[in-house]
Amino acid sequence: MSFFSKSLKPLFIATSLFSLSLSALVTAHASEHENKHQSKEHPKGANTQTGVMVMGGYARATFALAKTGAVYFTLHNNSDRDTKLTSVSVSSNLASEAQIHTTVMEADMMKMRELTEGVEIKAGEMVSFEPGGRHIMLMGLSNGLEAGSEITLTLVFSDSSELKTTLPVKKEAGEVHHHH
Numbered sequence: 001m002s003f004f005s006k007s008l009k010p011l012f013i014a015t016s017l018f019s020l021s022l023s024a025l026v027t028a029h030a031s032e033h034e035n036k037h038q039s040k041e042h043p044k045g046a047n048t049q050t051g052v053m054v055m056g057g058y059a060r061a062t063f064a065l066a067k068t069g070a071v072y073f074t075l076h077n078n079s080d081r082d083t084k085l086t087s088v089s090v091s092s093n094l095a096s097e098a099q100i101h102t103t104v105m106e107a108d109m110m111k112m113r114e115l116t117e118g119v120e121i122k123a124g125e126m127v128s129f130e131p132g133g134r135h136i137m138l139m140g141l142s143n144g145l146e147a148g149s150e151i152t153l154t155l156v157f158s159d160s161s162e163l164k165t166t167l168p169v170k171k172e173a174g175e176v177h178h179h180h
């Protein structure tokens with residue numbers, strides 16, 4: 001026991017030093033974004049930097065060789081300032097790109113269109129991304145999206161604040177398997 005505590009101690013100190021300098025870095029970065037109301041006590045899932053919460057998010061499971069995937073969630077702007085989701089980034093291990101899409105009817109055809117201007121979320125309001133409507137499209141998936149796994153996205157807002165979110169990959173409830 002004493003052997004372990006002796007040998008673990010230097011490692012522990014090294015780790016806490018590292019996290020200390022890391023948190024100092026993060027704090028320095030956060031202060032650039034006019035982050036005056038930061039509090040350690042915030043509800044799970046809330047990000048005090050963006051003021052936006054991700055609710056009920058998931059990615060739809062795909063077959064292993066699928067190159068595109070869709071992610072859905074509801075964004076709740078808990079702050080008193082309007083904001084805009086301007087872009088989404090993903091690790092290149094997961095996909096080559098993430099785009100903000102909407103679905104539109106064009107000559108009786110459902111088509112997806114990229115929302116290059118982003119999606120506005122007014123202060124105190126919620127915007128949902130759901131099947132048949134807005135969604136985050138993952139392009140160039142490396143391994144498809146396996147049910148039961150998780151993906152991480154970074155949402156970027158108009159004030160250049162970022163919100164990292166980890167979401168489950170799920171089969172759509174009552175998913176109908178029809179092929180085109």
Ligand SMILES: [Cu+2]
Pocket residue numbers: 101102112113135136137
């Ligand atoms: Cu799409």
